[in-house]
Amino acid sequence: MRNIIAAVVFLPVLATTLISFQSATTTRMRHVSRRTPVQGSSRELAAERLAVPSAPRAGDLVGASANPWKLLATLPGVVIEDISFPTLLIGYAAAELGQVWKTTDGGVHWTQVMNVGFPYYWYGVKALSTKDVVISGFNDSSLQGVIRWSHDGGVTWTPDIVLTAAGWSGRIRFATQQNGLVLDLLSTAAANSAHVTTDGGPGVTDWTTIVPDPNGGWFGNQFSLLSNLHVRAAGITYCGSTDGGVQWKCRPSIDSIFDGAVFFLNDRYGWVGGGEISPGVEGWVHRTTDGGKTWSGRTLDNPWPIRELRFVNAKVGWAAGGNIYSNVGGIYFTSDGGQNWSLDLNTNGAEMKTCDSRSAGTTLRVVCAGYTGAFNSVVYSLRY
Secondary structure, three states: OHHHHHHHHHOHHHOOOOOOOOOOOOOOEEEEEEEEOOOOOOEEEEEEEOOOOOOOOHHHHOOOOOOOOEEEEEEEOOOEEEEEOOOOOOEEEEEOOOEEEEEOOOOOOOEEEEEOOOOEEEEEEEEOOOOOEEEEEEEOOOOEEEEEEEOOOOOOOOOOEEEEOOEEEEEEEEOOOOOEEEEEEEEOOOOOOEEEEOOOOOOHHHOEEEOOOOOOOOEOOOOEEOOOOOEEEEEOEEEEEOOOOOOOEEEEOOOOOOOOOEEEOOOOOEEEEEEEOEOOOEEEEEEEOOOOOOOOOOOEEEOOOEEEEEEOOOOOEEEEEEEOOOOEEEEEEEOOOOOOOEEEEEOOOOEEEEEEEEEEOOEEEEEEEEEOOOOEEEEEEEEO
């Protein structure tokens, strides 16, 4: 029944304004995960669900910050959706309205290396090295999901490489120099697609389009792609692949409403996060210690959606998120593998969307970025 519901919801999600489904079952509600893009005409990613969200537990909000987060930068008029740091100091940020930014001092100062403006929205960036960088996103006018490459650190970029002519592409990730994956945010023609390359993806013929779940709908922005090519992605449904995204197996979402962010440290320890901005505003996290065979209930149930998960080992990790429409946001911290969480940083209304971590010797840096309702991006950093 869950897959049927997801399929019914999928088609109306393509409209800018949606009408709630009316049913004889009074407990059925329409839950909205997010609106995207933030700047411009947005579309809601939502689902009809029988589940009613629970109230946030007071214990999740108690306690002083465990870690000394530092605000590194504020970028006016920028909506950052993804970041990638190939080194401790060099990093790239993909943003809405066709912007790409670069830092060479760990995120304190940023230089714009692309600004193609509307109708482009960049939702993914992966720096395979300090010079080789790929971005992913979509052309909102043509409804094309596209990627572009730079091989000189962002000085020049290739023309659009079109992955789909009927949808929006989200993030791009590479497990190796050759094995890459892009997941679409939505499709106007069918269930959402995955785009797979096994030769580095330099051109359009190097990508193969696959539908992970014919009965599924949207996925969250963050998916997991391990070096052994094992993939996990979540949204309306939860899907996995053992060959880099060529073949998939799917099941209902881990949470009774839906999921979003996915992070797997390895094939044993994994976490999914999610949240909604309507009818309530809350977020959640579930954990697994057996590769997804079994999952916990909500170990975090907090007052804003979780958009990004980042773990540096099996115990230590962060869950970032927020909701600009209700002016809430922040980052939660766990030191016991996600069994318990505490508020690590209140970002004063900024919705945190993306994190990356990099280590060198004994130094470990975690960087997270997000944006406010005034379209100003913020970048926070932590030396752990």
